[in-house]
Amino acid sequence: KPIADALAAKIKGTNQTLSVTQNKIKASPPKPYNLLSFSTDANEAFGWSAKECLDVLQELYSPEYALTTYPRTDCEYLKSEQMPDALTIAQACLGVLPEAQAMTGLMKPRKAFYDSAKVTEHHAIIPTMKKPWSGLSGKHLDAYRLVAKRFILGLLPDHEYHETVAAFTVDGRTFSVKGEVDLNSAQAWIALTQKKTKAPLPAIANGEKVTVNAVKVNQGKTSPPKRYTxxxxxxxxxxxxxxxxxxxxxxxxxxxxxxxxxxxxxxxxxxxxxxxxxxxxxxxxxxxxxxxxxxxxxxxxxxxxxxxxxxxxxxxxxxxxxxxxxxxxxxxxxxxxxxxxxxxxxxxxxxxxxxxxxxxxxxxxxxxxxxxxxxSKSSRSSASKSKSKPMAHNPTI
Missing domain, CATH: 1.10.460.10 (Topoisomerase I, domain 2)
Incomplete structure (x- = not known):
């Protein structure tokens, strides 16, 4: 901390020359769900266990519901012949995704996601062409909305935005700040994902002189690895x-x-x-x-x-x-x-x-x-150690 405090004192009140760069960033939408990616999002959003995730998807796949496709898949691609059905499936989803209803004009199947050569035993998890009924609720509705939202994201244009980075360097240490300006094509993406974007920076030019009015030193601790979910x-x-x-x-x-x-x-x-x-x-x-x-x-x-x-x-x-x-x-x-x-x-x-x-x-x-x-009358709890040679890491056992 003394080193950081000394650097802060050295910088405060000085004039610095900004290095400003601007880039157009393009982010493609995520692929359709497989069981792992669905379970990850459902655990984050709803706290569901792996068993709950599979159970609810299995029910949505069952003849009683028939709203989503086979759930036990590790594939994130769809067959090429499924592409003509994409917009019909999207229309079936709109009843439970009102936030997507204004986006139909932007929807277009993405050829990269429709590749029969990359489909394994079962294709990715997507909605079927069956419209969900108004009584769909609880976990079934939550799971269906996740699958439908992920599918529709794959039909939208790339998320495009301008990123501006302003930086200056003192004693070999670089201080920088980033800002983003979303392009018009990104608004549908943001509405559907509720993605939080960085605030835009004020108009600044490369080489512009600025004065450092205030410097704040933040003190923290290294966090241990997160426990498993x-x-x-x-x-x-x-x-x-x-x-x-x-x-x-x-x-x-x-x-x-x-x-x-x-x-x-x-x-x-x-x-x-x-x-x-x-x-x-x-x-x-x-x-x-x-x-x-x-x-x-x-x-x-x-x-x-x-x-x-x-x-x-x-x-x-x-x-x-x-x-x-x-x-x-x-x-x-x-x-x-x-x-x-x-x-x-x-x-x-x-x-x-x-x-x-x-x-x-x-x-x-x-x-x-x-x-x-x-x-046990013994305090020992260790296993007997074998003197046999461990398995070698080679193509033999």
């Missing part, structure tokens, strides 16, 4: 490759979308809750329980490595290409599983249920069933 946990399960350094495994995880699939993420999280490994904290956040932490301490790092699945896939690919005999793969797999089972047979997990003394649970009795716990 169900949405952010799903995002990290989808992009688990970022936690891996081995380039071969990282590439394979990127190719196969990490841990689980859009169809299984919510069930994975629900299993963690039901087994009391994680629990909610507040409206949106989730945290690990003491029981969950103890479980992690006892499990072999090999079983928790994000790249384990990738290693199995690489080995199976080697078998398919003739690089490894099936018998060799099975022998290695059997050895690996046997080693992991032996490590865990006699391991215990130390837990402290409310109002009770610490207890321990044998792994073989089911670590997800803490009710079976019996009082």
């Amino acid at each position: 169900e949405a952010s946990l799903c995002q990290d399960m989808a992009s688990v490759a970022k936690f891996v350094t081995d380039p071969v495994i990282k590439a394979r995880l990127k190719e196969n979308d990490g841990i689980g699939t859009p169809a299984t993420w919510q069930s994975i999280i629900e299993t963690l809750k039901n087994r009391r490994y994680i629990e909610p904290m507040g409206k949106k956040q989730i945290v690990s329980t003491d029981f969950g932490k103890e479980l992690v301490k006892t499990i072999s790092p090999n079983l928790m490595a994000p790249g384990l699945t990738a290693l199995w896939e690489i080995a199976l690919e080697s078998v398919a290409k003739g690089g490894m005999k099936p018998e060799e793969f099975m022998a290695r797999a059997t050895t690996f599983v046997t080693q992991r089972v032996n490590e865990m047979k006699n391991a215990t997990i130390k837990i402290s249920p409310p109002c009770q003394k610490p207890t321990s649970v044998r792994k073989s009795e089911g670590p997800h069933s803490p009710r079976r716990a019996t009082q």
Whole structure:
């Protein structure tokens, strides 16, 4: 802080020459929803869990509603042959999106979003051509509005605005301010997204002289990483490759979308809750329980490595290409599983249920069933450490 105070005192009252730059910025609308991006927005807007997100989308997809398309998809593209239906679908949505009714003249399908070559098993989540009825309400209405709004955004022009940056430099430190002026084509975008834009700067020219009348030093602290929400946990399960350094495994995880699939993420999280490994904290956040932490301490790092699945896939690919005999793969797999089972047979997990003394649970009795716990006379809670060689990060197991 003394350094900042000294710099502030040095700048105050001085004359500075502004460097002013202006740029026209163009931002394309987001792609249509897949299950992950929908869950992220619904969690942020409504605090819904991953299970709630999938459940309400599943109901909107069911014959009873038939208002949105198949929900368990990781794709953000639509088939090319769907493009002619885009404006008809948009018209069906307008009854629940009054803010979009004045935008119909701007709507036009965006060819980049309609690419059959990029569609996987199921295309992105969009509204159907069926008009929602007036009685649609609650979570169903909220979810439908999200899907409809995202779809209509994809029909609008790019968000265009002029950005002005004014800056000056003192002792190698640059001080700057930004302002934005939205162009006419951006007004529909702003109305639909309720996006907050930066205020415009007053008219200033490059090279203009200004006087620094006041300087304020703000003191703050570095914030710790935010706790997980169900949405952010799903995002990290989808992009688990970022936690891996081995380039071969990282590439394979990127190719196969990490841990689980859009169809299984919510069930994975629900299993963690039901087994009391994680629990909610507040409206949106989730945290690990003491029981969950103890479980992690006892499990072999090999079983928790994000790249384990990738290693199995690489080995199976080697078998398919003739690089490894099936018998060799099975022998290695059997050895690996046997080693992991032996490590865990006699391991215990130390837990402290409310109002009770610490207890321990044998792994073989089911670590997800803490009710079976019996009082432990030992304070030790660490798992037996195997002397076996860890799995190598190569195309063999």
